[in-house]
Amino acid sequence: MAVAKTSRAPETGLDADAMRAMYRHMVRARVLDERLWVLNRQGRAPFVISCQGHEAAQVGIAMALRPGYDWVAPYYRDLAVTLVLGMTPLDHLLATLARAGDPNSGSRQMPAHYGCRRLNIITGGSAVATQVLHACGAALAAKVRGEDAVALTALGEGSTSEGDFHEGLNFAAVHSLPLICVVENNGFAISVPWAKQSHTKDAADRAKGYGMPGVVVDGGDPIACYAAARDAVERARRGKGPTLIEAKVARLTPHSSDDDDRLYKRREVLADEKAHDCLLRFRTALEERSVLAPGDAEEIRAEAMREVDKALDEAEAAPLPAPESALLNVYAED
Amino acid sequence: MPVKSYIEAIREGMRDEMRRDERVIVMGEDVGVKGGVFKATDGLFTEFGEMRVIDTPLAESAIVGVAIGAAINGLRPIAEIQFQDFIMPAVDQIVSEAAKIRYRSNGDFGVPMVVRAPYGGGVHGALYHSQSMEAMFCHIPGLKVVVPSTPYDAKGLLRSAIRDPDPVLYFEHKRAYRLIKGEVPEEEFTVPLGRAATVREGDDIAIFSYGLMTRFCVEAADAIAADGFDCAVVDLRTLRPLDLEAIVGAARRCGKVLVVQEANLAVSVASEVAAIVAEECFEYLDAPVMRLGGPEIPAVPFSPPLEEFYMLNPAKIETRLRELAAY
Incomplete structure (x- = not known):
């Protein structure tokens, strides 16, 4: 099938600059993520958990939000979401190296437990799906005040088995909350495949039980993800209630730096996922549309490398927390 | 009012x-x-x-x-x-x-x-x-x-x-x-968190309690007052953070301590109060710190004799107070 060459993505209104920005965010996330693994394998970072393979979905969806106005309760893979909203590689390198200046938590939490007051990114813990309820609450508060802010939460497909996922979606639907719930389905909850999480074909099938739209989207296509999220956000802003979006993505790394996926994931499957890497796909699509000129992709990657190099130097020079600061911020009066 | x-x-x-x-x-x-x-x-x-x-x-x-x-x-x-x-x-x-x-x-x-x-x-x-x-x-x-x-x-x-x-x-x-x-006054007022209240003055035994049991403790203290035992009742009100000053002050003044709660005792509020008294008031004590609470069974049973067995009342508290007074 011939691909129509156009510098504007059909039906989304995204112009060439917006699509280049999408690609740049995807590359920044990938380059940063790869660097985190290098630091881990060098023994300089005790723990890494990855967004590789999720970048297209995360960037496309996050670009449908108003940073600092809308509310976001992400999960541990949402590195690219945080970059689109305005967090930086430096922020996350400070967290990875457990430095005092980590804006997520002052390095009290493991890396990838995102949070940023300025950007309305709600601090998350390690228990999965609990954040769905916090997003519902943020959405409820916006509704009570009559604002048109929305709340977006994201989680893995395994987390849809948790009670808080059910309780949150049911609550959001009953009270018609401006919520967008994104399931980033990469097929595995650490080692357990989707078939052992649910007897439905898609996670989005569950939306029917809550009386809300359930949308399945190609998570390797950032424009499709943007379009799905934009529709859900518009619906939520108009007071029409929540939407469940399931983005089919690939997990190109083991669950975390402490996992070995060879035990449960066939190498051919991984090779196929890598052959369809969302970064390659989007680069090809943008080059075919002449949104990226020859050499642009290399320059974007080089630029991201320079940003991460500089951030790493800065993070390594940053101080660790003072031991006794462990006592602070238990209560407001501390 | x-x-x-x-x-x-x-x-x-x-x-x-x-x-x-x-x-x-x-x-x-x-x-x-x-x-x-x-x-x-x-x-x-x-x-x-x-x-x-x-x-x-x-x-x-x-x-x-x-x-x-x-x-x-x-x-x-x-x-x-x-x-x-x-x-x-x-x-x-x-x-x-x-x-x-x-x-x-x-x-x-x-x-x-x-x-x-x-x-x-x-x-x-x-x-x-x-x-x-x-x-x-x-x-x-x-x-x-x-x-x-x-x-x-x-x-x-x-x-x-x-x-x-x-x-x-x-x-x-x-x-x-x-x-x-x-x-309860009509006008606006608040009660600060983290502060206990002495609801009955006394110098012989300090009773620490909270919730409904505070009321039962006051009744029990009144009952033994006729025999010359003067009990202070301190209502903890906030259980976290506990009012250390109020606990230590009353325990040191009285020298005998009873902690009363409805819940079972193991690893409980009464345990914590007793530990604070043991650490901070040892040289002031005239008797071991005593605790009174529910039995170590999973919860309150339904049948009236069983529920009554579980629940404290002023008479049960009075019995324990007399033991402590006699020590």
Whole structure:
């Protein structure tokens, strides 16, 4: 099938600059993520958990939000979401190296437990799906005040088995909350495949039980993800209630730096996922549309490398927390 | 000064704070049209409407978890758990989330939320409508735990809890709702969190208690006063943080200590108070610290003789006081 060459993505209104920005965010996330693994394998970072393979979905969806106005309760893979909203590689390198200046938590939490007051990114813990309820609450508060802010939460497909996922979606639907719930389905909850999480074909099938739209989207296509999220956000802003979006993505790394996926994931499957890497796909699509000129992709990657190099130097020079600061911020009066 | 019941004071505490601050909302099962199964929220739905008095789906984790998110986004939610016994599905949200959000965000986010729940036995509620589970929450840094014993304190502490920037668990003894009445001023007042109250003066034995048991302790103290034993009764009121100054002061002054609670004793509030007294008052003590509480059985049984066996009453407390007095 011939691909129509156009510098504007059909039906989304995204112009060439917006699509280049999408690609740049995807590359920044990938380059940063790869660097985190290098630091881990060098023994300089005790723990890494990855967004590789999720970048297209995360960037496309996050670009449908108003940073600092809308509310976001992400999960541990949402590195690219945080970059689109305005967090930086430096922020996350400070967290990875457990430095005092980590804006997520002052390095009290493991890396990838995102949070940023300025950007309305709600601090998350390690228990999965609990954040769905916090997003519902943020959405409820916006509704009570009559604002048109929305709340977006994201989680893995395994987390849809948790009670808080059910309780949150049911609550959001009953009270018609401006919520967008994104399931980033990469097929595995650490080692357990989707078939052992649910007897439905898609996670989005569950939306029917809550009386809300359930949308399945190609998570390797950032424009499709943007379009799905934009529709859900518009619906939520108009007071029409929540939407469940399931983005089919690939997990190109083991669950975390402490996992070995060879035990449960066939190498051919991984090779196929890598052959369809969302970064390659989007680069090809943008080059075919002449949104990226020859050499642009290399320059974007080089630029991201320079940003991460500089951030790493800065993070390594940053101080660790003072031991006794462990006592602070238990209560407001501390 | 008007006399109010304990539950009226709680209701008025919510109502007055909702009038004062439009950020305050109430959410829970049956809190809206019905006004709560105990009528604690009666009239609030009519006055404030469905946007601020929210009947939620029957799901405790959501009641608390949604309240957390609403608190993060600027509201002051009061989440009602219908019976404290049913708080367990929400414990992950309370302990892993609410208690840790300020700490894990290094002070960037706070959870100004109150979780109200009726606790306690003596109403034929059996295992799952009678428990006293405050101790498990008192173990958790990041939480505050409040248990009032009088209408005055119920209202004043609730108003302080609603205004507090951190999560407060506010436990109401369900038998006290209509049993206990007392004077409550019409004008605005608050009772500070973290401060105990001496509700009966005395120099011979210091009794520490909270909730409905405070009232029983006063009755028991009055009963042995005729025999010349002068007991102080200190109502702890806030169980986390405990008022160390009040505990240590009364224990040192009296030299004999009895700690009374409805819950079973193992790893409990009474254990903590006894430990504080042992550490801080050893040289002042004239007798071992004594504790009195429920038996080590899973919960309060239904049949009246079984429930009466479980529950403390003024006579049981008096017996223990006489043992301590005679030591």
